Amino acid sequence: MTAPPAKPLWAVGSYADEHGRPEPWEISHDEINRDIGVATQVLTELGVAGGRVLWCSMLSQAGQHWPYVCGTVLAGAKLSCADSTYGEALRVSMFLRLMDYDAVFGVTPALLDGLDASGRAPADVFGGVRIVGAHPGAYERLVAAGLTPWRVALCGPAIAIGRAPGGPAYVPEGEWELADLGATIGITARQPRATTFIRTPIAVRGTIADGGVVPDRVAPSA
């Protein structure tokens, strides 16, 4: 379902199309407010209330992450944020050294490269964290390091988050639907949004399972 954009917009974000290229994404206040409510519910069901949650993301992805950033606080957890880059490994390891975190979402290969370069083993950094949500490429490396990460995947304008270690990652089902388009995955908005998404091809590759996505295994780069 789509509707004409109501001005002013909340923001113009971006999502990665089927080629991995950033596409502008107009986001209304109504939809971001609805997404905050949904994200709060997702995080509540993950049991983060009372704990600390660290979100690793990029500002260009704020359309996808803002609902979860706000939802973390609304779900009764304490929020920290870092970019998901090589250079931010120092900040991520600083947070985890100084305080106990219940969940870290958004670990990327670049962050793990930064940890490697600074001599910090992922098992030491993330070992005490109940939920370590990792993007494709980082997920496999954390498994190889002996951890039990949860899957996280950017699915175009939505984030898919696992419900258990090793399981598929899910976009909020009341808002989004994923479909296997053959070579790619497509996403459809189930509620009115300023930008139309109808089986829109997105960058993530993988298998649709039980309504969620299991991203294809990404081999570590040489």
Next chain:
Amino acid sequence: MPARDATYFNTEIETMARADLEALQLERLLEVIPIAYERAPLIREAWDAAKVHPRDIRTLDDFRERVPFIDKDAVRRFRDERGDPYGGLLCVDPADLTGVGSTSGTTGDPTLVPEQWGGPLREPSIITRDLWGWGVRPGDFVMLVLFTFRGPTYGLFQHSLQTTPILFDFDPAEMERFCELSRQYRPTAVYNFGSVLINAVKDVCDRRGFDPRDVFSSYVGVTFAGEPLSPRARALAESWGVELYEHGNVGDVTGSFECVAHDGLHAWEDTVLVEGIEEDVDGRRELVATALNNHTSPLIRFRSDDIVRLSTDTCACGRTHVRMWPVGRKSDEVLVDGLSVLPLDVWGAVESVDACAMGLFQIIRTARDVDRLRLRVGYASDWSSKLDGVRDGVRAAVLDATGTEPDVELVPNDALLRLGPPHKIPRVSKS
């Protein structure tokens, strides 16, 4: 929200007479210092050691004469020695925090910034008043080129200013999209830019055939921050008709912005008490800041390590709040056989070499006093087969600029860019 044609977002506060402003500061200071003394162990210890009690402080002069300083090393030391992640500054029950942010970490290990988001807001100040003063208005698009480690603070662009941000990473690779969306949405401001991004815009415009004057034609202001703009980047931006506004830090308490008069950076003194100490013969002083509206983790007489000039004279823009002119960081200075060298002293020389036009470099500062200036300098990848010539060029240019010939280690630009927080790279490295 003020009328759209209002010059100031908050006329009463922004143009308040100095005497009234100082009375407001004293009122807020007398609220915050008992809280800090009673609840923040680092503050308590520093005050007890100086034999000062909040009841001794009745005027701003009392405060300036009697209250001890703290600095980032003291915060880190308290954190590491006492196992207190908040460095002895937290004034509330940790259970009452909504989040924990962090400082940029440019000078080393970032320190934590405890937050209580969602509480009652005093009147909007930083960014809101500044961008309003440039002419940004509700309904405008604003390019937000930023990092995420400050948490949800960027929500004020939608709420206090009622603008629509267009979201970017602080990454040269984003500049193609930046140019395209500038032409599509015609935004009025950028928060935040820097030399690396301006050079990247030039590359995109050269490659795509965009006219940079057209790309920036709708902007009333472009913020740069994190580090000074390099001479080359400033000249480029000004040749495109861009009105640049410098933005700086005020001792980890708040920020400061240039106004339309472009004569110093204003700090909003209803939120921060600004002092300058250890003034030299050129009027340069170390910036000291005290938080006036932070009851969660207030910094009290925090020595910033930043060297500035200060003025409380009324600005040509009509505002009465303090202005500052950043000079550099004390901890960035090296003395090469007694010759003072700061990053700004070598910046123009480095970027004058074509291969190093991005201006990416670090001073290797193993100690303040060194025998030889050592630089790590970034180069564009297409110069990788001509590095001997590049190195000679940098040596000669820096010798000409500073009077001392440096040892130069060349590294690809990407190797330095990825060290950033990311709006700035550490300009000084211990190794």
